[in-house]
Amino acid sequence: MATQYINTMENNNDEPYLIHPKKFVLWLFIVASVMLFAGFTSAYIVRRGEGNWEVFSLPSLFAVTTILIIISSVFMQLAAAAAKKNNEKNVKLFLSIAFTLALAFCFGQWYGWKQLVADNVFFAFSNPSNSFVYVITGVHLAHVAGGMIFMISIIVQAYQLKVNKNNLVYINMCTTYWHFVGVLWVYLYLFLYLYR
DSSP states (O other), X not given: OHHHHXXXXXXXXXXXXXXXXXXXXXXXXXXXXXXXXXXHHHXXXXXXXXXXXXXXXXXXXXXXXXXXXXXXXXXXXXXXXXXXXTOHHHHHHHHHHHHHHHHHHHHHHHHHHHHHHHTTOOOBTTBHHHHHHHHHHHHHHHHHHHHHHHHHHHHHHHHTTOOSTTOOHHHHHHHHHHHHHHHHHHHHHHHHHHTO
């Protein structure tokens, strides 16, 4: 009876343990990333209080990229929901839209940096306010790039018809991570906007 239960669990892709080992590793990475950005923002607040702090406007494109990553996250969730229903057509469609919006986010961030340079806001150790913005947004963009690589692997699996209700682990992991980078960016954008 126990063997039959375990086999049934494996066939349905429902792990017979509390949390899948790969999901556990993902959550460890997310916790580490939260601590990293908490350190960045704490250092930002402390350094700002010491003076020699230049106030400047954030690029208007950062508001646009915030909307883009939120919508991308919505489509990622729709893709995961479609996978649970074995709707392979929508899985591919929603994943493709999520990835395209993620790509647009990256280009938006790049042009946002160009807008900063045009406004004479440079990465320079002599001006910590400028440098913090580049470091925080740059490290976040590296996290987004990692998520996009993960997303590409899921898209490849979707076109091989391997993303369905019997194989949800990886798309669920990608969705969780993508929601994380989306929420993280919203937090960082609001933080940088309010604490200029």
